[in-house]
Amino acid sequence: EGEGEGEGEGEIEVDFTATITSESAPLTVQFSDISTIETGTITAWDWDFGDGTGSSLRNPEHTYTDTGLYTVSLTVSGNGVNASVTKVDYIEVLPPSAPSVAFSHQHGFYEEPFSLTMTTSTGGGEIRYTLDGTDPTSSSTLATAPISVATTSVIRAGVFVNGTGPAFFQTQSYLFLDDVITQAADGSTPAGWPTAPINGQVFDYAMDPDVTQAAAYSAIMKESLMSVQTLSIVTNLENLNGSETGIYVNAGRSGRDWERPVSLELLDPDGGPTFQVGAGLRIRGGWSRRGDNAKHAFRLYFRSEYGASKLEFPLFGDEGADKFDKLGLRTDSDYSWNLGDADGDGLGELNAMTREVFSRDSQRDMGQPYTRSRYYHVYLNGVYWGVYQSQERSEAEYAESYFGGDATDYDAIRRRSAVVDGNNEAWNTLFEASAAGFETDAAYYKVLGKNPDGSENITYPKLVNLENLISYMLIVYYTGNFDSPISWWFDEPDGNGGIVRNTGSNNIWMVYNRVNPDGFYYFAFDAEHSLLAHLAGQLPYPQIEASVDRTGPYEYPGLYDYGSFNPQTLHQQLTAHPEYRSIFADYVQQYFFNGGALTPAVAAERFGKRVTELENAIVSESARWGDATQEEFEAPRTRDGH
16 A cells, blocks of 8 residues: 655545456456545545556446456545555456356266256256367357267367357266276277377376285275376367377476466365366476476466466365466476386385475474475376375465565576566575675674664665574474575586586575565475485485485585576575574574474475375376386385385
């Protein structure tokens, strides 16, 4: 909210409400001014509805006709004072309501065949549908009679009036778990999927009978497939596997040009709330994008071009936000069953799917901002693709959800000092301060927003949040994370025929509020290379030794370049000041003693909760991927064996 400006007595607090903020076009909104003035009376109103029109009425009504997001501003005047408030993306106008299809059976899990009836109340409308994930057209199959659904099926349907279909189609996924358990077990290829690599991208479809029929697992396979919620992604398979435009077979490509439209459904085996929405799908990851990895990670984008501009659903229950503009679906790679053995080094035996999230859960338990996660079974066009884990993305929209204000208030920075949102002015200022050093009180206190004597100075933006930075670093030390923020995988020649490790930064995400600066907040991200120190000396993997001690200090000159600037280098520089060292010691005492978040019992309980969540679901992951990169004569990797 803006405060009063100009001459005159009193202060104005500006605010307004709307009878509705999201609905299909045309959307008529009644705005109401609820501003207050300390002295006098408000006498003038100037509205900007965000679509090129406005009003001078106190409580105007306005109709939006075009789809999109609209930022609304109100300026009021009274007693010689002017003040304003702007609400960013306040009004969301959705596409006009399309005739809908009523399905006699809702998406979900089925044991017995059924007859599916699709109806519409739209006069003159006819329902067209497809079974292969493609959008229906006016020449697609006409729904004139019930459809027999006896096997796993994905149905996309829409109402056509005079040959014209809707802007967005409805999708229903019907999963028969007996089909899933025997999926491609005979070596066959699911209909429509590639029978050979495309652009070097390999494919693997089978649920391994050595797991699904094993004495230890056969009786619990259905329980395993129902132990966590399911996400069903449905699309035209050309969007995934087309040699020129498919994102799965061009996994190394990134950016908006490599985003494809999909339908996303949440299925709850316990009968809880579900949804079906449109979204954009991209491949997520770095090293895992290689073609010999048959299980890629994903990221979903919610935009008005696919339907609603945000996913509105409490994905994390009471723990987190209920509106999302994007969502990651991560899966392990280096230590996974689907890729860990691909180079013949046997890293698949270290698969856990619980290691990475421990760092993020630890941030939560240390009272710091963190990105939330849930486990899901994921299906692509009805083909079971394995266990994935959702993850929020710590960008400006995330910051708005959890810190308040507007997304435009925030900078979001990632590795290589790349700007995701906002700008890099504050990050560059902090880099320059770090490069100069913190030996003096003036230098140290300035990045804390203080004078040399430690008193507050509102003209110095706070660039360092000590609690957040120290908590972040203690997690790195505790877990032995050797891929973030300084990575063991980055190396340079040492000039003597060998190499120097830990020469670059990686997996860094941070946000900063320019309007109400409280320092940069750092987020644990992709901490897969962690919690391995206990295996040092037992396994023949050189990187394991790097997990034992990540305290450094790491002094490779390149780490002091702007492109490699990172929270650990900042921390190392701050240790030059005695107060920082003292505060660091205080947090060690807090977290490592007296039941703190990093004491053995508390940490073990945290880790154990994720193990319990995944204990049954991992059996299905084993059946799907346990033999993906194993030699044919070797047994698949399993929950109890690996």
